[in-house]
Each structure stands twice: as structure tokens, then as C-alpha cells.
Amino acid sequence: MSDPLLQIDHLEKSYGDEDVLHDVSFEMAEGDAFVLIGPSGSGKSTLLRCVNRLTEPDSGNIYLDGTLTSGSEYDVDELRREVGMVFQDINLFAHLTAVENVTLGLEKVAGLDAEGAESRAMAELEQVGLADQAGSYPAELSGGQQQRVGIARALAMDPKLVLFDEPTSSLDPELTGEVVEVMQQLAYEGMTMLVVTHEMGFARSAATQMLFLEDGRLVEQGPPKQLFTDSETDRTQEFLRRITEAESAGSF
Numbered sequence: 001m002s003d004p005l006l007q008i009d010h011l012e013k014s015y016g017d018e019d020v021l022h023d024v025s026f027e028m029a030e031g032d033a034f035v036l037i038g039p040s041g042s043g044k045s046t047l048l049r050c051v052n053r054l055t056e057p058d059s060g061n062i063y064l065d066g067t068l069t070s071g072s073e074y075d076v077d078e079l080r081r082e083v084g085m086v087f088q089d090i091n092l093f094a095h096l097t098a099v100e101n102v103t104l105g106l107e108k109v110a111g112l113d114a115e116g117a118e119s120r121a122m123a124e125l126e127q128v129g130l131a132d133q134a135g136s137y138p139a140e141l142s143g144g145q146q147q148r149v150g151i152a153r154a155l156a157m158d159p160k161l162v163l164f165d166e167p168t169s170s171l172d173p174e175l176t177g178e179v180v181e182v183m184q185q186l187a188y189e190g191m192t193m194l195v196v197t198h199e200m201g202f203a204r205s206a207a208t209q210m211l212f213l214e215d216g217r218l219v220e221q222g223p224p225k226q227l228f229t230d231s232e233t234d235r236t237q238e239f240l241r242r243i244t245e246a247e248s249a250g251s252f
Contacts, residue, residue, distance in 0.1 A: 003066060005030045005192055006051070006161055011060035013046055013216075020046045021057070022216040028194065028209075030160075033187040035203040035224075036196045038213035039239065044196040045088075047213070048163045051194065052083045065160060081109060084154030084162040088169050090146045092138040092153075098125060098145075099134040102153045110157060124152035128182050144175030148182055155186075162186070164195040200244055204228065212236045 004027035013021040021043045028034055036044045049055035051062060053069070053076050062070040069079050092101050102121035106112045112120065125131045128148040138146050147167055154162050164183065168176040180202050187193055187206035197203070203210055203224050210227045212220045212235075220227065220236045231237050 004028060004063070005032075005065055006194070007061075007063040008047075008051075009061040009063070011047070011050060011062070012058045013043070013050060013055065014058055019216045021050070024060070024213075024216070024218050026211060026218065026221060028161075028192065030192055031190040032208045033191075033193040033195065033206050034209045034211060035207040036194065036211050036213060037198075037203070037239070037243070038219075042213040043216040044213055045165050048085070048165050048194065048196060051161075051163060052085055053079055077109065081157050082160045084157055084159035086147070086150050086154050086162065086164045086167045088166040090138075090143070090150050090170075092146055092149055094138050097135050097137055098130060098141065098149045098152075101138075101149055102156050105153065106156055120156055121152070124156045125149070127155065128152045129178075142175055143171045144178045147171065147175075147179045151179075151182055151186075155191075161192045161194065164193060164197065166196050166198070168197065168199060198243060198246075200240075212239065214239075 006028040008024055008026050011021050011024040024047065036047065038044055046055055050057045057070060061068055064082060068074060093104070096104065099118060099121045102124055103117040106117035106120055107114065122131060122134060125134055128151050130145060130148055130152065133141060133145060141149070168179050171179065176199070180199055183202060184206045207224050209221055210224050211218060212227065214235065220232050227236060228240060231240065
């Protein structure tokens with residue numbers, strides 16, 4: 001068995017008296033696509049933010065490719081070259097075109113020259129089906145197209161791991177589908193992904209594992225088929241039933 005690419009070891013995070021993450025541990029191998037599910041406030045987004053150190057955990061350790069990244073000795077800029085993130089709020093620069101939004105990090109962080117950065121950016125826009133929109137500004141793009149630019153921006157740094165924090169939550173169903181399709185293709189191609197989402201179709205078709213969090217605790221983990229058809233806890237069954245019904249009714 002190969003060594004884990006990402007190892008979360010007894011992670012703890014609190015805000016005042018509120019335990020947001022409590023003793024969370026799991027491992028991901030290269031090529032895994034893990035989907036985090038759970039009710040609002042269960043700690044899913046905080047977990048992602050701890051992985052790329054937008055939020056510092058109170059205790060516990062995070063290892064990427066065997067290296068401790070949660071300690072103060074590890075360079076945050078280096079971490080964010082190795083861990084890409086796609087946000088719920090798309091966060092494109094309004095005054096930059098699609099290709100300029102992707103090239104910015106390649107030049108400023110990765111140190112590529114303008115020609116090399118543009119070539120890489122165009123390749124990533126091609127991968128997400130937006131090469132023909134390279135010169136468009138965010139206001140000229142649909143929400144789904146903007147999010148696909150955000151995915152291209154994350155991929156352009158050639159990360160070892162990509163985090164997705166509810167990337168479709170602000171999109172209508174039609175636009176959600178185009179983003180999910182890109183994410184599914186990335187999973188099929190072996191991109192290592194840790195995804196917070198309510199899209200159960202993506203979880204069923206692309207996830208290697210699902211993790212159910214509640215009240216900051218990891219309640220259950222397993223392959224999608226196991227959680228959907230033979231989950232170990234009544235709480236997991238209840239949550240998945242409700243979210244599947246809401247998805248069918250178009251609430252997500």
C-alpha cells in the first residue's frame with residue numbers, strides 16, 4: 001500500500017467554547033477523490049481551510065506527501081503551490097480577463113515568464129472547456145464559466161491536491177452541471193481531490209470515499225455505495241435520505 005498523500009492526524013479547532021473540529025483523522029492516497037458531507041456548521045469548510053492554512057488548527061498534525069505542513073516551520077507559499085483551492089465564492093479579479101486571472105499566480109507565485117504563464121493558462125482553460133473565452137472578463141461569463149476559470153486557476157499551479165469548498169452552491173442547476181462535469185473528469189483522470197459538496201450525483205459517480213461530519217466529529221467514512229446503501233449509523237442514513245430528497249426536489 002502506498003504512503004498517504006494527505007494525512008490528517010487528530011485535528012482540533014475551536015472558536016471560543018465551540019468545538020468546530022474534534023479529533024478528526026483520516027488519510028488520502030494519491031488519486032483519491034474524497035467527498036465531505038454533513039449539516040451546516042459541521043466543520044467541513046474549516047477542515048479544508050486548515051489543510052491549506054487559511055485557518056490554523058489548535059492541535060493535531062497535517063502531512064502532505066509525508067511532510068508536516070501544519071507547523072510554523074513549513075512555508076505557507078510553498079504549501080499553496082502544492083494545494084490548490086476552488087472557493088464557493090469564485091473570487092476572480094473583475095478587471096482581469098479569464099486568461100489573466102489564471103496567469104497571475106503563475107507569474108507571481110510560480111515565477112513563470114509571461115509567455116510561459118500564458119501557454120500554461122491556455123492549456124488549463126482548454127481542459128475546462130473555456131479556451132474560446134480566454135479574453136472575456138468575469139462579468140461577460142456565466143457563473144458556471146467563472147467557476148471553471150477558478151478551477152483552471154487552481155490546476156495551473158500543478159498542485160498535488162485540490163480542495164473544493166462547495167463550488168456549485170451559488171449556481172443554478174444548469175450551470176451546476178457544467179462545473180460538476182469538469183470535476184468528474186478531473187477525478188476520472190486521477191486528480192487528488194477533497195471536496196465539500198451537496199452534489200450526491202458527483203459523490204456517487206466520482207468519489208472514492210465519503211466522510212460524514214457532524215458537530216466537528218467524523219461520524220462515518222466509507223465508499224459511496226456503503227454509505228448510501230449500508231451506512232453504519234442511523235444519523236448517516238437520515239442525513240443522506242434528506243439531502244437526496246432535497247436534491248431531487250431541486251433545493252440544491
